[in-house]
Amino acid sequence: xxxxxSSDTGPNDLPKPDDLLVMxxxxxxxxxxxxxxxxxxxxxxxxxxxxxxxxxxxxxxxAVIPYVIEKCSDRKKGLLMRLSGVDSRDLxxxxxxxxxxxxxxxxPEPEEDAWYWQDLFGLKVVDKNRGDLGIIETIIxxxxxxxxxxxxxxxxVLIPMHRQFVTQVDLENKTVTTCLPQGYE
Numbered sequence: 001x002x003x004x005x006s007s008d009t010g011p012n013d014l015p016k017p018d019d020l021l022v023m024x025x026x027x028x029x030x031x032x033x034x035x036x037x038x039x040x041x042x043x044x045x046x047x048x049x050x051x052x053x054x055x056x057x058x059x060x061x062x063a064v065i066p067y068v069i070e071k072c073s074d075r076k077k078g079l080l081m082r083l084s085g086v087d088s089r090d091l092x093x094x095x096x097x098x099x100x101x102x103x104x105x106x107x108p109e110p111e112e113d114a115w116y117w118q119d120l121f122g123l124k125v126v127d128k129n130r131g132d133l134g135i136i137e138t139i140i141x142x143x144x145x146x147x148x149x150x151x152x153x154x155x156x157v158l159i160p161m162h163r164q165f166v167t168q169v170d171l172e173n174k175t176v177t178t179c180l181p182q183g184y185e
Contacts, residue, residue, distance in 0.1 A: 014055075014064060014066065015055075015064075015103050017062045017064075019103055019104050019105075020055055020064065020101040020102065020103060020104065021101060021102055021104055021107065021116050021118045022041065022099050022100070022101055022117075022118055023040065023041050023042050023047060023048075023054075023100055023101060023102045024038045024039055024040040024041050024042065024078075024079070024099070024100040025038070025039050025041075025097070025098070025099055025100065026038055026056070026095045026096050026097065026098050026099075026100060027039050027078065027096070027097075028096055029089055029092040029093055029096065030080055031089070032088070032089045033082075033087060033088065033089070034082060034083075034086040034087045034088050034089065034091055034092045035080055035081065035082050035092065036080070036081045036082070036083065036086070036092055036095060036096075037075075037077075037078060037079070037080060037081075038078050038079040038080075038081050038100055039077070039078040039079075040078055040079050040100075041117070042102075045072065045074055045079070047102055047106060047107060048069055048072040048079060048081065049069065049072070050069050050070055050071055050072060051068065051069065052068070052069050052102075052106060053066055053067070053068055053069075053103070053106075054066070054067055054068075054069060054083075054100055054101060054102055055067070055100075055101040055102075055103075056083075056095055056098050056099070056100060056101070057098060057099050057101060058097075058098050058099075059097075059098070059099060064101060067083040067084060067085060067086070068083065068084045069081060069082075069083060069084075070082040070083060070084050113163070115169060115171070117139050117146075119171055120136050120139065120148070120169070120176070121136055121137070121138070121139075122135055122136065122174070123135065123136050123169075123171075123174050123175060123176050124174060124175045124176070125148070125150045125157075125159070125175070125176045125177075125178060126175055126176070126177055126178070127177075127178045127179065127180050128167070128177065128178070128179045129179070129180070129182075130180065132152070133150050133152060133157055133159075133178065134150045134151050134152030134153075134155070134157065135150065135151060135152070136148050136149070136150055136176065137149050137150070137151045139161070140158070142160075145160045145161050145162045146160075146161040147159065147160055147161065148160075148161055148166075148176070157185070159178055159180070165178055165179065165180060166178055167179050
């Protein structure tokens with residue numbers, strides 16, 4: 001297992017899971033010296049500045065390991081990143097498939113009518129005409145408008161994240177209000 005980065009905070013200073021946002025996934029290694037291929041969910045490379053702390057975790061767990069970014073560069077299909085303490089292919093291989101998280105305080109506040117995906121997961125979706133549609137399980141990026149994947153038991157509804165369909169997002173009450181056209185499935 002790779003060695004976490006040394007930083008001015010110790011293992012007891014790990015953030016709460018709700019304070020971390022998933023900003024990417026490690027998809028592979030590059031070379032023999034520990035460089036990681038990362039698929040970034042961030043719109044800007046600015047969140048991956050050398051010297052910044054990030055966290056790595058396996059999916060579906062809350063356990064995170066802190067690292068410090070040594071280098072990060074843009075590449076065709078994502079990012080090429082070096083983390084302190086990860087200096088061999090074997091150590092990098094151990095991280096493939098894991099999520100990259102950033103502390104919420106390192107990120108800018110979302111613009112008006114914009115949200116971090118993670119804040120939308122698990123919200124209840126209620127349509128003005130059809131009532132309860134289910135819970136947001138995931139989001140599909142499409143380029144134009146992200147698509148909410150809403151599940152209710154075995155039924156799944158795909159809703160474009162566009163003001164024509166999504167009329168209100170209420171994070172405080174954990175609900176999303178939609179107005180879907182007649183016959184929308």
